[in-house]
Amino acid sequence: MTVSETDPRDTEHLMDLASTEVATLDELAACVEGLHEVQRAKEALSRLDSDELRRVLDARRMAFDRGPS
Numbered sequence: 837m838t839v840s841e842t843d844p845r846d847t848e849h850l851m852d853l854a855s856t857e858v859a860t861l862d863e864l865a866a867c868v869e870g871l872h873e874v875q876r877a878k879e880a881l882s883r884l885d886s887d888e889l890r891r892v893l894d895a896r897r898m899a900f901d902r903g904p905s
Contacts, residue, residue, distance in 0.1 A: 881889070 884892070
């Protein structure tokens with residue numbers, strides 16, 4: 837999209853976009869924290885022994901096969 841700094845509609849769009857900076861940064865921070873949570877979960881799972889991991893996977897599979905409660 838080409839933006840003209842002299843067209844009032846474009847200026848309004850630029851102002852609207854600029855006003856989302858804080859919210860956008862907050863969303864990004866939440867996404868980064870979510871990624872950190874994923875990494876911590878993967879690390880924790882990697883420390884499980886194979887029997888425990890198999891037990892958890894089997895329980896999840898059975899719950900999935902039963903469907904929603």
